[in-house]
Amino acid sequence: MAHPLAERKPYLLLLVLLTFNLGLISSRIRSAGQRSILEEAILSLASPFLKAASWVGHGVSGTWTEYVDLRGVQRENRRLGEKIDALALKAQEAEEERQELQRLRDLLDLRDSVPWTTLTARVIARGVDGSARIVTVDRGSHDGVRLNQPVLTPRGIVGRIIEAAPGTSKVQTILDPNSGAAGLIQRTRVQGMIVGEGERTCRMEYVSDLSNVEVGDVIVTSGLDQIYPKGYTIGVVESIGEGEGLTKLVEIRPEVDFRRLEEVLVVLKTEGPPEKSAR
Amino acid sequence: MKIVRGVVTLGAAALAQSLLSHYGPALAGYCDLFTIVVVYYGLTCPPTAAMMMGTAAGLVEDSLLHSILGMNGFTKTLISYLVGSIGSLFMLNQTIPRFGILFAATVLDRLAELGLSVAMGRSLDFPGTLAILQHGLGNGVLGLLFFWVAARLP
Numbered sequence: 399m400a401h402p403l404a405e406r407k408p409y410l411l412l413l414v415l416l417t418f419n420l421g422l423i424s425s426r427i428r429s430a431g432q433r434s435i436l437e438e439a440i441l442s443l444a445s446p447f448l449k450a451a452s453w454v455g456h457g458v459s460g461t462w463t464e465y466v467d468l469r470g471v472q473r474e475n476r477r478l479g480e481k482i483d484a485l486a487l488k489a490q491e492a493e494e495e496r497q498e499l500q501r502l503r504d505l506l507d508l509r510d511s512v513p514w515t516t517l518t519a520r521v522i523a524r525g526v527d528g529s530a531r532i533v534t535v536d537r538g539s540h541d542g543v544r545l546n547q548p549v550l551t552p553r554g555i556v557g558r559i560i561e562a563a564p565g566t567s568k569v570q571t572i573l574d575p576n577s578g579a580a581g582l583i584q585r586t587r588v589q590g591m592i593v594g595e596g597e598r599t600c601r602m603e604y605v606s607d608l609s610n611v612e613v614g615d616v617i618v619t620s621g622l623d624q625i626y627p628k629g630y631t632i633g634v635v636e637s638i639g640e641g642e643g644l645t646k647l648v649e650i651r652p653e654v655d656f657r658r659l660e661e662v663l664v665v666l667k668t669e670g671p672p673e674k675s676a677r
Numbered sequence: 678m679k680i681v682r683g684v685v686t687l688g689a690a691a692l693a694q695s696l697l698s699h700y701g702p703a704l705a706g707y708c709d710l711f712t713i714v715v716v717y718y719g720l721t722c723p724p725t726a727a728m729m730m731g732t733a734a735g736l737v738e739d740s741l742l743h744s745i746l747g748m749n750g751f752t753k754t755l756i757s758y759l760v761g762s763i764g765s766l767f768m769l770n771q772t773i774p775r776f777g778i779l780f781a782a783t784v785l786d787r788l789a790e791l792g793l794s795v796a797m798g799r800s801l802d803f804p805g806t807l808a809i810l811q812h813g814l815g816n817g818v819l820g821l822l823f824f825w826v827a828a829r830l831p
Contacts, residue, residue: 458696
C-alpha cells in the first residue's frame, strides 16, 4: 500500500508550483517595474541562450548580408574593372598623344630655328631586321624630297635621303656602315669622318693621334661634306682607342635614339631664308 | 541526465523562439515552442517532472517576453498537469490525438493567460478567436514535427 503523501505528491507539487508562480506575479505587481532577485536569477540563467540566439541571428544575418553584398560587389567589381580598362586605354592614348605632341613641338621649334626650307616626315618603316640603318619616311619626290637632302631631329642629325619615290623616301642613317659625314669635335675643333658601325654607334676616323679628344666630347657636323649643315649634333665620344697608323679610333654614341625614331625634319633647301611652306 | 536534457531542450526552445520572433515575427505569432515542450514532457514524463518543466518553461518564456514573471509559469504548470493527467487516461501517441492535445493545450494556455490578466485587474488584450485558433493550429502542426524529431533522437 502506497504512502498517502506519495499518492498526493503530484497535487502537492502542483499546488506548490502554482502558489510559487502566483507569489511571483503578486510580488512583481507590488514592485511595479523593479526586477526581483528571482527574476534576475532567471534572466541570468536565460541570458546565455539569449546571447546565443543573438549571436546566431547576427551570424545568419551577417552572412546573408555579406552574401548579398558580395554579389553586388562582384557585379560592381566587374563594372569597375571594365571602366578601369577603358580608362587605362584612354590614359595610354592620352600619354601617346602627349608624347607625340611634345615631339612635334620639338620638331616645330627646330624647324623655326633653322634658316632653311624644311619638311616634317614620319618614319613608316625600318630595315627588315629591325635595324635603323635605312628607314623609310612618308614624304617623297612629290613633296620636294630629293637625293642627299639631310634629315634631322631636334636632338641631332639622322642621315640623308638616298632614294626618293613619289610618296616615300629612304633615309640612310649615320649608323649605316656605308654612310659618311664630316664632323668635328666641338671643344677642340678637331675634324674627322663619321662612319656608321651598324647597330647603335658610329666611329670618327682620321683623327690624329696627337689631337685632343676626351670621352664626353660633343661631335657636331662640320659642313665639309656639302650634305649636312654645319654645327648640328652628331653624338658624344664614348671611348677612344688606337686607329690605323697614327690615328685615333673615336667611338661615338649618337644623340638620336634611332630605335625610337618617329618624326624627322627633311631639309629641302639649305640656302635662302626659311619658308613656312613646310608642314 | 534527464535534467540536462530538459535544460538543453528548454535552451533550444528559447533559442528557436528568439530566432523566430526576430526573423519571422508573423510566423512566431502562430507558434509557442514552450507550450510544445511542455506538452511533450507532459505526455512522456512523470507528472512531477512535467510540472517542473512547465514552471521552468513558463518562467523562461516570461523572461524572454518581458511579461509579468510567473504568468506563463502559472499557466504552463497548469497545462503540464492537465496534459499529464489526460495522457494517463487516454492513448495520445497517434497523430490526430497528439494534434488535438497540442491544439487544446495552446488554446487553453492563451485563455488561461487572458483570464489571469483579467483576474489581476489588467486590461483585456483579447487577440480574437480566430487568432487563438490559428495559434492552436500552428502549434499543433509544429508540435507534431517536434514529436517526430524527438522520437528519432537517441
